[in-house]
Amino acid sequence: MLKRYLPVLTWLPHYNRRLLGADLLAGVIVTVMVIPQSLAYALLAGLPAVVGLYASLLPAVLYALLGTSRTLAIGPVAIIALMTGTALSSVATPGSAAYLEAALVLSLLSGAMLVAMGLLRLGFFANFLSHPVIAGFLSSSAVLIAISQSAHLAGIDAGGYNALDLIASLVGNLSQLHWPTLAMGLGTLLFLVLSRRHGVRLFTRLGLTTGTASLIARGAPVLAVIATTLLSWRLGLAGRGVAVVGDIPAGLPPLTLPTPELSLWKALLIPALLISVVGFVESISMAQMLAARRRQRISPNQELVGLGGANLAAAFTAGMPVTGGLSRTVINDEAGAQTPLAGLFAALGIGGVTLAFTPLLHHLPIATLAATITVAILTLVDIPLIRQTWRYSRSDFSAMAVTILLTLVEGVEAGIISGVVLSIGLFLYRTSRPHSAVVGRIPGTEHFRSITRHEVETLTSVAFLRIDESLYFANARYLEDTVLQMVAREPGLEHVVLICSAVNLIDASALESLDAINARLQEAEVTLHLAEVKGPVMDRLKRSDFLDDLTGRVFLSSYAAWQALKASPEAGTEEAP
Amino acid sequence: MLKRYLPVLTWLPHYNRRLLGADLLAGVIVTVMVIPQSLAYALLAGLPAVVGLYASLLPAVLYALLGTSRTLAIGPVAIIALMTGTALSSVATPGSAAYLEAALVLSLLSGAMLVAMGLLRLGFFANFLSHPVIAGFLSSSAVLIAISQSAHLAGIDAGGYNALDLIASLVGNLSQLHWPTLAMGLGTLLFLVLSRRHGVRLFTRLGLTTGTASLIARGAPVLAVIATTLLSWRLGLAGRGVAVVGDIPAGLPPLTLPTPELSLWKALLIPALLISVVGFVESISMAQMLAARRRQRISPNQELVGLGGANLAAAFTAGMPVTGGLSRTVINDEAGAQTPLAGLFAALGIGGVTLAFTPLLHHLPIATLAATITVAILTLVDIPLIRQTWRYSRSDFSAMAVTILLTLVEGVEAGIISGVVLSIGLFLYRTSRPHSAVVGRIPGTEHFRSITRHEVETLTSVAFLRIDESLYFANARYLEDTVLQMVAREPGLEHVVLICSAVNLIDASALESLDAINARLQEAEVTLHLAEVKGPVMDRLKRSDFLDDLTGRVFLSSYAAWQALKASPEAGTEEAP
Structure with missing residues (x-):
């Protein structure tokens, strides 16, 4: 029981040298690798760079x-930072104290929601983000981030959280180009x-193993950070107008208390929910992929609690909303991490840097960080998947397209909300006009298939109608x-058999409709039968x-109905054509 | 084509003496019968009594x-008035000019929405109001109306649009009891x-036919109106503190233009949508019931246009939102109406009364109107249906219960919205955790049923899993x-057959999951098969x-899979127990 809520107890007792x-x-490697991205994502969120370091400590x-x-x-x-x-x-002006305070409230709300969802076992909620909506959201968010970073690459100030605003301010400030x-x-x-x-390829040619080679290749951003920082320091680039990270306060993060201002909490409620869900989806997908590869188990509801705890920690240590990151997790995994202690060591490492080595980061150019973000983020743009979705399902594609379009034009919140609402709406619309098929018997078998797709036998006075949907209020x-029109079309009909093999639910509204169908058929002297009704129904x-x-x-089965009704005197068999 | 949009053309050419x-x-009878309720419902909406008459003219x-x-x-x-x-x-204080203006805007918005929904063929939207939600909404609204009317019955002023407010003000003003x-x-x-x-029963005993007897019995409210008006006039009850209808301006309704104040329009948008949908559902249910009895056809989308036109007419003739009324329709039907001309004649009759006879209504006591509303409305409280829903489905019942509770506690809008949202949410939740059954062959047949419910044969190395739901993002x-756990439980398994007879859709998210299942089973050296995949899927x-x-x-069928896989050397048959 305790192990379920404190997973550390499952692995710590078996820990060894x-x-x-x-x-x-792994902890050392991750420390070095994730410092640049932590700074960069804090800047992306409009926060001081040091917040990114703080958010990598206690939350981890x-x-x-x-x-x-x-x-x-x-x-x-990246996405959560955006x-x-x-x-x-x-709710606040970037750079103001209110903006920093709002970041703490956002972390607090998001953390509380995640913990609550975990304790209430609401992990399944994340399933309502369909794959096409997630893919569309990630792709378009990545484009937004790339646009905003391209401004930093050129030394231009560009603001805004949708493509139109970003491009407009980018073009408007083009004269700042440095x-x-x-x-x-x-x-x-x-x-x-x-x-x-x-x-x-280069490093494997030099004789390294693929694992080491890929780890070193992933170290390229660190190399770039060191090289450009040295360059910037030696040439005094900051004095020549190149934007640098600047002074970062040394020391551990201060203890912070999120402001109890209710109107602010209210305004951040929906954003916090979206950040929680998107963060959870991003994190759990990766955790499940890794666990599957290592044959370990992930508990989605406990993951919610873990992520929630991390965000609560961020709220009280001057941080920002966090989640399981794609790139830092891949680095950790490839560096050979075996248990969460690797994360703890990395946190200690980053804590050490925060305590003593922040002056080293002073001359780091912002443009370098922008370049690392841009390269990392563009891997999220998945054009083949978009094309594949278009081919497979217009309905899935339209949800994806609307998500992409609205994320670009209106921003991330409008994008994800409209994607979810539209995909649920399309599913409901689809189930509200269910497919049904008049079926007949495949000769010599007990199997019944559609009369339009297969060569089947039918009975003249008996119609077998297979309903291809659960029956509920939207389609009752x-x-x-459907049934009454079919009966109106075929005056010779004496029996209607509703084949319920695909009916997984009959709700109260549908029950009333079945009652009505039964009564109306009775008036028309047609008998209503059911077949293949499932146990629970x-x-x-x-x-x-x-x-x-x-x-x-x-x-019990369509064939049983066939045999019984074929025996009745008025039922004539029509052979398959 | 023209006939579709102007249904009057279908019946007018065949009109005869x-x-x-x-x-x-029928027109004469309806004129007499509906005047009291028209006045009463306008008062219920907090509007002057005469608005009820105006709204029965051009809209009809x-x-x-x-x-x-x-x-x-x-x-x-009644419900729409509430x-x-x-x-x-x-948005306004009852009795003020702004209140009257808002009524016109509400009619206009509601009319425009109905017409738009009709032209866009969105009639199916109304299906998302499930029967239990509608029944719960009608029952609790009726209780609200009855409480508000019981105040009028006692001469007490009571305000509010939820049960708590109404009862509080009723009790607070108890000293006004007259x-x-x-x-x-x-x-x-x-x-x-x-x-x-x-x-x-009384009138049929007196030798009248059932039809005439029930019509006369329905005339009781008219009798009560006449008797109490005479009494009130002769005894000068108005001077003794009995509230009466008072002066009603004579003459046809003035031409009105709804105010183009955008903030007011915005504030009334959601209420107008709810009024449109509820009005449409109430109206179409009745229209379909009557049409079925007379073997006529109703076009839901054209009905939307008709109701929309009626509400637009109300907006421009000092009216209020209208719809097809239960009691006035039953009166019209039992009075022998054959075509919409009966409604036209009734409108002419009411117009005549409005022109010349409004002074006759001066002494009509408000308490009489309250009594007629109360008696009419309480038929909507359907306790047996509530009990029946509880027995049939807890999920349907909970949607109904929430609708009832929130309508009483928070008012009509909160009630209906929460009912719809909850019933959709419950449906989605249900489909997100689909039922599935391991099935086996019923001996001697080609039919496969659940191994827990039926005596079936199975194959030791083959699992037949029937999926009882469409596969989409929420359950992917x-x-x-489900599949991977089943495989983990049964190490000897070599084949998994997914029986898709109940799978009506596989969306892009579910396709990715199927891909993943296929890959994971391949790693475990288990072969994945599908059976009974439907044509469209x-x-x-x-x-x-x-x-x-x-x-x-x-x-093609589960049996085909059984025969093919049974032939493989490793598949042993287990007889039914």
Whole structure:
């Protein structure tokens, strides 16, 4: 029981020196690798760079204690940073104290929601984000981030959280373009792209194993950070107009208390919910993928608690909303992390840097960070998936397209909300006009298929109608129309058999419709039968009066109905054509 | 084509003297019968009594031209009046000029929405109001109306649009209790209840036909109106503190233009939508019931246009939102109306009264109107249906219970919205955790049923899993878990057959899950097969790469899979126990 709520207890007792070695190495590597991205994502959210470091400390410790994934690495991530910036700028001015305070409230709300969802076992909520909506959201968010970073690459101030605003302010401030910044930004970008594309091949040719090679190739951003910082320091670029990270206060994060201002809490409620759900989906997908590869188990509801704890920790240590990050997790995994202790070591490492080495980051150019973000984020743009969705299902594609369009035009919140609402709406619309098929017997078998798709036998006075949907309020009336129109079309009909093999539910509204159908068929002297009613559905029907009123019978199978009704004198067989 | 949009053209050319006689008689009867309720419902909405008369004129004419029901009677109705009062009192003070103006805006918006929904063929939207939610909403609204009217019965001023407010103000103003008003109110109430219960029996005993007897019994409210008005006039009750209708301006309704104040329009948008949908549902249910009885056809989308036209007419003639009324339609039908001309004649009759006879209504006591509303409305409280829903489905019942509770506690808008949202939410929740059953063959047949419910044969190395739900984003991950857990439980398994007879849709998210299941089973050296995939689902799968990657086959029927896999050397049969 305790193990369920404190997963640390499942692995800590079996801890040994071999695991410690692996985790320590991974911790050191992650410390070095994630500092640049932590700074960059804080800036992306409109917060001081140091907030990104703070958010990589205690939150990671909390997740190590509460989370169920062994190698998930927690901290600020690009999409959540973008969503955070959007939410905060709607309630405060970037750079103001109120903006910082709002970030704490957002973390607190998001953390509380995640913990609550976990304790209430509401992890399934995340399932309502369909894959196409997530993919569309990630792709378009990545484009938004890339646009905003391209401004930093050129030393231009650009604000806004949708593509139109961003491009407008980018173009409007084009006169700010700073050639030295652009040169360094593009240089870094080129280096990163090349080392991402060709780095692994180069290092394996030099005789390294693939694992080590890919780890070193992933170290390219660190190399770029060191090189450009040195360059910036030696050439005094800050004095020549190149934007640098500047002074970062040394020391551990201060203890913070989120302001109890109710109107602010109210304004951030929806953004916090969206950040929680999107963060959870991003994190759990990765955790499940890794766990599957290592044959470990993830508990979605406990993951909610772990992520919630991390965000609560961020709220009280001057942080920002965090989740399991794609790139930092991959680094952690490839560096050989075995248990959450690796995350703890990385947190200790980052804490050490925050305590003593922040002056080293003073000369780091913002353009370098922009280049690292841009290269990392563009992997989220998944054009083949978009094309594949278009081919497979227009309905899925339209949900995806609306998500992409609204994320770009209106921003992340409008995008994700409209995607979810539209995909639920389309599903409901689809189920409200269910497919049904008149079926006949495939000769020589007991199997019944559609008369339009297969060569089947039919009985002249008996119609077999297969209903291809659960019967519930949204389609109850439609069913009435379908059956009554069919009867109106075929005057010789004496029996209607509703094949319920695909009916998984008959709700109270549909029961009333079945009653109505039964009564109306009775007036027309047509007998209504049911076949292949599933166990759970039948159990429920028995609790109503419907079965007493039913003019016909309930057959176990369509074939049983066929045999019984074929025997009646008026039923003539029509052979398959 | 023209006939579709102007249904009057379908019946007017065949009009004859016999129909004219019937319609004229019905028109006269309806005129007399509906005047009291028209006044009462306007008062219920917090509007001057005469607005109820105005709203029974031009709107009825418009519906006669545009509607598809032959006997539906249009005008103010109780539930819509209650919803109107709730909406208006949120934007203006009852009795003020702004309140009257808001009523016109509400009619205009509601009319425009109905027409738009009709032209866009969105009639199916109304299906999302499930029967239990509608029944719960009607029952609790009726209780609200009865409480507000019981104040009038006793001469007490009571305000509010939820049960708590109403009861609080009723109790608070209890000192206003006016004994002569109460005596007359209760007397009228008793008379109406008795004549409703025993009237028909009495008159048939006196030798009348059942039809005539029930019509006369329905005339009881008119009798009560006449008797109490005479009494009030002779005894000068108005001077003794009994509230009466008072002066009603004579003459046809003025031409009105709804104010183009945008903030008011915005505030009334949601109420107008709710009034439109509830009004449409109330109206269409009745129209369909009557049409079925007379073997006529109703076009839901054209009905939307007809009701929309009626509400637009109300907006421009000092009216209020209207719809097809239960009681006035039953009166019209029983009075023998044959075509919409009966409604036109009734409108002419009411117009005549409005022109010349409003002074006759001066002394009509408000308590009489309250008694007529109370008796009419309480028929909507359907306790047996509530009990029946509880027995049949807890999920349907909970949607109903929430609707009832929130309507009483928070008012009509909160009630209906929460009912709809909850019933959709419960449906989605249900489909997100689909039922599935491991099935086996019923010996000697080709039919497969659940191994827990039926005595079936199974194959030791083959699992037949029947999925009882369409596969879409909300349950895609759940399916993965189900299949993989089953495989983990049974190590000897070599084949899994997913029986898709109940799968009516596989969306892009579910396709990814199927891909994942296929890959994971392949790792575990288990072959995945599908059986009974429906035509439309198969068509779509063929557009993806899934069928190429599938390790097993797609069988036409479960039995075909059984025969093929039974032949494989490792499959042993286990007989039914």
